[in-house]
Amino acid sequence: MLQLFRDGKDVYSDLAGSIYKRVINKKDDPDERFVGKVAQLGLGFGMGANRFQDTLETGAMGPPMKFAIDKAYNVINTYRSTYPGIPMLWKKLELKLANTINPNYIEEWHGLTFKDKKIYLPNGLALHYSNLRYEQGQLVYDQRNTIKTWGGSLAENVVQALARLIVTDAMLRIQADQTLDADVVLTVHDEIILISKANNPDATMSKLIAHMCVPPAWAPDIPLDAEGGYDTSYSK
Secondary structure (H helix, E strand, O other): OHHHHHOOOOHHHHHHHHHHOOOOOOOOOHHHHHHHHHHHHHHHHOOOHHHHHHHHHHOOOOOOOOOOHHHHHHHHHHHHHHOOHHHHHHHHHHHHHHHOOOOOOEEEEOOEEEEOOEEEOOOOOEEEOOOOEEEOOEEEEEOOOEEEOOHHHHHHHHHHHHHHHHHHHHHHHHHHOOOOOEEEEEEEOOEEEEEEOOOOHHHHHHHHHHHHOOOOOOOOOOOOOOOOOOOOOOOO
């Protein structure tokens, strides 16, 4: 998948091609590509067949689409066999966090540090799993209630946290760039919203995208990309 991003390929169409066993493209196969999109956005964090079917049928990520449960299981199996490193990631994260129940355990791994029932991020902030323990064979921790966790949910925690670091690093670079007549005013998920004068907006946009595509020191080979637009008011 990383190589697909590096090559500028459409990862939704690529996975849909594996699911439907034929070449899929955005223009001619919108429904099939949409199935690939939902799969790419959901299955990396451990979504199962029933949840995948419900996501498609309720229209949670787009237009509602009827989808048989046997086909949903096929999609799950195709995803996990196409990207075997992702299920392996779930297992590694769960094991490494579970090891932190031992107060003497510490491990640094791909910019993360596992210790004291926490996952420390490259900037020193940490994901906290208070009173981490096993109950009936299930890894749990305390918030307001007891929360069950496993490798898929841990992958989501880590990915969202690291993505935030990438976006906020870009925001700091943008705000510090004296050649940009632009101010960061808002973020929405992975978007950075700015206010700027209307002088040469295309050049401004090019600089903004360049700032957003600088890889962090803790992942120097990560394939980042961005796109944007401009308007007289906030819009899509």
